[in-house]
Amino acid sequence: MLDVAGFSRMMAEDEAGTLNQVLAQQQSLITPAIRSHGGRIIKLMGDGVLALFPSVISAVEAAAHIQADAARTRHLRLRIGINLGEVLIAQGDVFGDEVNIAARLENLARPGGVALSASAYDQVRNRIPYDFEDFGQHEVKNIPDPVQVYFLGDELTSLPSLRRSSQPPKVTKPAPSRGTRPAVLLLAVCLAAAAAGVGLWGWHYAARQSTAAAPGPGRPAAAAFEGSPVIAVLPFTAAELPPETAAALSEEVIRSLAAASGVRIIAPASARAAAGLLPEEAAALLGADFVVAGHLPGPLQQGVRLDILQTGPGGGSQGGAEPHSILPPQPQETLSGAAAGLADRILRYFGKPPPEPARPEIGDGAVLQLSAARSLMAQGNRNGAQAALRRAQKLAPGWPEAQALAAWWELDLVTGPVAGLPGRAAQAAEMAEGLPPQPLVLQLRALAAQFGGRAAEAQQLAGALASAAPNDAPAQLMRAWLLHLAGQGGAAEQVLAHVRVLEPVPQPMVLTVQSALHLAAGREAEAAAAAAEALALEPGAQLALVLHCASLAALGDFDAAAAACARLDGAPLTVDQAAAGFPYSASAPLRGLRTGLSLAGLAGRP
Structure with missing residues (x-):
């Protein structure tokens, strides 16, 4: 559990300024750190979100990364709690005592620090070169037995980088613990990141397709909407393809909608900040009237399933309008062709004409390299971005979009x-x-x-x-x-x-x-x-x-x-x-x- 220290007081003193800091910290620090260590943000929880990791080690490394960077850049001070155990995910929520323990651990953590349960500590002891402090046993609300608590180094509250333990790590077999079987390992570690402002709704969306609401007999909500709707196309999810491919496709869809009229489309940079949020949460963050999610159930050739939900005023079924519509997949051959086709389907759903002319079809390799170039540049990795851009240009010589981007980066x-x-x-x-x-x-x-x-x-x-x-x-x-x-x-x-x-x-x-x-x-x-x-x-x-x-x-x-x-x-x-x-x-x-x-x-x- 990660929490902004003094959040309520800061909101009372300067609500707008605090929210801006929270959004900036989420976008530039918390979300990238969680994802780069294999974590998945699951659920927004007021001033926090819940995230799951494949191992305790990856969760601790992400927590240490977040706290060290927050100290170095003088971001808002955070508290993090980490626990290990089995949890149940259902209906877009997470249940179980292990989640409650993670929340209590966060309350015990010092501002700028990380607190671990004994079960989490047993998984990392002597396996990663960080110093831990035994904080003893503590009573936890609604949990019958006391919880043993360990702190990850005080240095996180004062130094811009981690102080490594002087003892070399010992490679030992971890102690057995419930919740570490491969089938449930993904659900084992709970890290809630307050101020992150996002969850991983797309992942849950893929998991709960079988229970998604089918379109009803009424008209789609778009037919009853007056004015130019604000539409957020969230990063797509995929069952088999790499996440980068699904994300690249969703951004290509947004760019294909740039010339559309009669609608307002949330830009790629802001849409990325809502990755994983439940529809209502994404709409609240982005000010959207409609949220479009996409899921690739298999290879691109099987198409993309679109889920369009009205979340703003009128989102309930009124006047026979259906606020939730599902557009089934249609076969596609290339990413650029799929992007154009999906943009066309979205616009037709809202009764708007597709823009002309359509963007040219480009090979998937070049599209993915250009997407990687943009992502690396957004992360501040200029050298990596330019290398990816050169690869895109090599794969698609004379591609105007890549040439224009090269010129734009020259402008800087x-x-x-x-x-x-x-x-x-x-x-x-x-x-x-x-x-x-x-x-x-x-x-x-x-x-x-x-x-x-x-x-x-x-x-x-x-x-x-x-x-x-x-x-x-x-x-x-x-x-x-x-x-x-x-x-x-x-x-x-x-x-x-x-x-x-x-x-x-x-x-x-x-x-x-x-x-x-x-x-x-x-x-x-x-x-x-x-x-x-x-x-x-x-x-x-x-x-x-x-x-x-x-x-x-x-x-x-x-x-x-x-x-x-x-x-x-x-x-x-x-x-x-x-x-x-x-x-x-x-x-x-x-x-x-x-x-x-x-x-x-x-x-x-x-």
Whole structure:
């Protein structure tokens, strides 16, 4: 059981800020750590979730990873409890005394620490090189016998990395314990991760297909829905294929829906944050009216079963409408072909026409490599991402989507040095020369035009993005950015509001654009807060650092402003160099930015 220390007090003091921290920590730390150690997040539990691991060792390693990284990055302080035993999973819930014991262990753990039961400790004793402290026996509510408790090193509360035991690990046969038989080993270890904000609903969905509600005689809920529904396509699950393949397919479906009209599609980055949640939980996190889950019962050739559930207002059966519909699998040959077909089926379910033209079919190997490249880049592994991108390009020479992504990464709008942005924008646009006008290419051309002083051309391309990719969150964010640079703050705010619907989980560049809009409107405190949120998610976000520096200086906090400016790549920079990443064609916001940078102590005229 993992819990945020002082969560209730923090929520009372700053509910919005605490929730943002929780989401950021879940997305960047807790969920990746659990999954990288073989765990599966099962259930959201208020300010926690339940996760299962294949072994106690993997659970302890995940817990240690989470606590060490939380200490190093100064995230919210957490408590973790780990127990071993058999549990029962039914109707999307987990039952058994072992779960209750894990919850009580979490209460006993110190902030930043990990507590284990004796049964869990017996499985790792002398098998992993960590120090443990015997905390004695403790009475546990609703459990008749006292529970022996062990703590995993105090160092987790104070040091940025684990202190390894000085004794070399001994390879010994683990003591026998109930719940360790292979048939139930997957259900053996319980780690509940508070603040994670996700569970693994897709896994349970696959397990309970036989009891899923069949479509009733009434109309689908979509037929009774008024307006443009917000639809979340959750990461798919698979019975036989690797999880990465199922996840890649669901993201390809989302990208195939980018040009759709009359609907609003949650972006891939936010959809990933809801992986494993029950439908109602995913809808609450993402603000979705409908949740689409997909399961591959066998090879891709057997197709994908879609489960569409209305979760927002009107989700109950009203007026003969069925809130839950299941679309049976249809045979598919390739991932790209399956993505296009599934996007078409989703749109037809909602009575919307499929977008034209359809994306070209590409070999599965190239699609998987490009998906891996995006995933690695999101994790901050730039070298691994670029290697995967090169493999995708080798498997599909001349693939415009891969070429455009290579050009976009050359631009590096988020973490690239601000002083070099004008040159990188021109180079990226040159790399994309001759490619079809897909959203990423239009963004590159528009930004290059803005940096080149061709503001009218940039706005024309921004208008093209509005019609070509209404559901592409990055494309619409670029449109908001270009409107802001042109001094059209009101229009930019409207587009940014639309982006927040598509991308409800906080993203660094969304917060950066919001910060810029605040600063241009004279709301320096809000600008500083938004920039700080962006930097909490991506400490190397250069545009956010510039805005943080300028807004803090405008507020009179000169020391903090100077510290922010000192973190810029190539610091110390001049006012001209720091402002180079903001190609304003409007004078007022540019003047405000330069004044703030000058107040922060940067050399040059404001």
